[in-house]
Amino acid sequence: MENNPGQWKVGLLGYGEVGRILAEDLRAQGITVSAFDVKLGKAAGEALQAHAAAQGVSLASSAAELAAGADLVVSAVTASQAVTVARECAPGMREAAFFLDFNSASPNAKREAAQVIAASGGRYVEGAVMTSVPPYRQRVPLLLGGPHAAALHPLLNAIGFASKVASEETGVASAVKMCRSVMIKGLEAMVIESFTTARAYGVEDAVIASLRETFPGMDWERQGTYFFQRVIEHGRRRAEEMREVARTVEDAGLAPWSASGTAQRQDWVADLSDEGLFGPRAAIGKTLADWRDASDKILARTKEKQDPQD
Structure with missing residues (x-):
């Protein structure tokens, strides 16, 4: 060659x-x-x-x-x-x-x-x-x-x-990647769960203010919107990766509670995206101006499922 x-x-x-x-x-x-x-x-x-x-x-x-x-x-x-x-x-x-x-x-x-x-x-x-x-x-x-x-x-x-x-x-570089993903993809899932729940209770501003005080180097508003965008657009692929992460954790002898939960949350958002809840997936990066838009749609859909008469 x-x-x-x-x-x-x-x-x-x-x-x-x-x-x-x-x-x-x-x-x-x-x-x-x-x-x-x-x-x-x-x-x-x-x-x-x-x-x-x-x-x-x-x-x-x-x-x-x-x-x-x-x-x-x-x-x-x-x-x-x-x-x-x-x-x-x-x-x-x-x-x-x-x-x-x-x-x-x-x-x-x-x-x-x-x-x-x-x-x-x-x-x-x-x-x-x-x-x-x-x-x-x-x-x-x-x-x-x-x-x-x-x-x-x-x-x-x-x-x-x-x-x-x-x-x-072979395997060392991927171990670095997989262990990193426990944190990064897990943080995406936690932000979606935390921010959407906070929005439901009307306490999102207080939650973000507290996070900003604890982690002053992170722009939680901007990062929150970015996390929502990436998961809505690529949640299915991320869920597959997290199942590989779970296997990596299992191979190390640990129960992959965090990795498995992250895969479920990523798949859940991907399901909503497949249903068209957030609009055209390819346009999410341009149309999702704020994470609150996505959270409100998720909460509205959750309410519909809880009250099918609506």
């Missing part, structure tokens, strides 16, 4: 929010990009096809076909599919091609995927994305892990990534 990453052919496995951002940034450098997503054959795939056409991204008909034409495969699918898509890519992997696993999966899932790719002759590298992608885009902080991480690290950074090697052992 090419030692010059600027001449690489990059295959994006998953063409959701992350895949499209990477496609845009890589194509801006003139790098050849292809993509595959299971949604391409469905109604939702029309928007993905239009984006790919606009960016000059070629579309593969399967994961194996994508892998067969790539020097670097970047896997960015839902957490529960991390091992499955590695298996689907394996038959087409080029000898010594890199497989960068962006997925928020448990350390054991990453180790399983690594074995699958290694058996095919590919070089598996786990990637732990350490914060939300959109503000940073391609330069989102990225921890790499596994025996091939050190080889991939400078090549990735040469084409605009912001990676660093966490460990030569």
Whole structure:
């Protein structure tokens, strides 16, 4: 394969929010990009096809076909599919091609995927994305892990990534990510639960004032709105990640009470979003001016379910 990453052919496995951002940034450098997503054959795939056409991204008909034409495969699918898509890519992997696993999966899932790719002759590298992608885009902080991480690290950074090697052992970078998610995704769920309940009792201003006094470095109003936006837009994906987090906690010998509860709350908001409660999901970032708007809709829906005669 090419030692010059600027001449690489990059295959994006998953063409959701992350895949499209990477496609845009890589194509801006003139790098050849292809993509595959299971949604391409469905109604939702029309928007993905239009984006790919606009960016000059070629579309593969399967994961194996994508892998067969790539020097670097970047896997960015839902957490529960991390091992499955590695298996689907394996038959087409080029000898010594890199497989960068962006997925928020448990350390054991990453180790399983690594074995699958290694058996095919590919070089598996786990990637732990350490914060939300959109503000940073391609330069989102990225921890790499596994025996091939050190080889991939400078090549990735040469084409605009912001990676660093966490460990030569597969699973360490993902453990960092999973443990962080207990806090970050848990905080999202707690804010939604706390702020909406406070709104129901009319005490939200007092609650936020108390939080501001305890944690003066955090803008709870702005952060609250951001948390609501992200969960409404991506709650289903976050819930899947939190189930992987729960597995990580269980593998450490603990009962995953917090992680499991967070997954339930994220799924609950995703259900409401699927019902159209908050309007078009893709527009939430522009239409949700304040977290109170979302809380009021949630409380109104809760009241409807409590009093079906209304």
